[in-house]
Amino acid sequence: MTENSTALQIALAYHKAWTSKDLDLAMSYIADDIVCDAPAGRIEGAEAYRAFMAPFVQILLDVSMIAAFGDEQTALVMYDTTTVPVPSAPGAECVTVKANKITYSRFLFDRAPFEAARR
């Protein structure tokens, strides 16, 4: 794992915050003008991003980090989550960090089991 990586430190601090269900702390690492490309489409701005994350945090039961790497500007993490509807729902995020805030996130997870749980 790359040491002393600014982007990775921010990504891990953000990860620790949202997985601890502390959305206020998590959002302190998110730029006001964040752009997030998620499976369902693009999310723009911190308010929309928080509205996207909040329901997921509510159904979150457990998280384990699979791998986390980064360099000065970019971090890439993969983790597994246990959620109320889906027992194993891994996610991956590639984030761009500028001035200690996440300005861009490419966010990836499998929507299929969540859609199946809703049906």
Next chain:
Amino acid sequence: MTENSTALQIALAYHKAWTSKDLDLAMSYIADDIVCDAPAGRIEGAEAYRAFMAPFVQILLDVSMIAAFGDEQTALVMYDTTTVPVPSAPGAECVTVKANKITYSRFLFDRAPFEAARR
């Protein structure tokens, strides 16, 4: 990006091979007893893994790497793909490399648009 990383070099060579649709070359980086945890479940052994990859390679139109990192034993990559049924189908792979072969892969993509395209 971490330099001189054995796992990353293998992961990138594997990535280049399968995205060039050279499955024989791609499989030369895959251990005979590979275990791959994919969205639909666990795939065990090189033969089953090749059978899993082959249909995807057939529908593959284009690939762009989003990020790739690694250390001695582990590599984590995220990429976007353009496929026949799904215009943007990103994937992420966290691979474990031993003796220059990928022995384990945690593979992540969103099945939802592929399921929608089939319906």
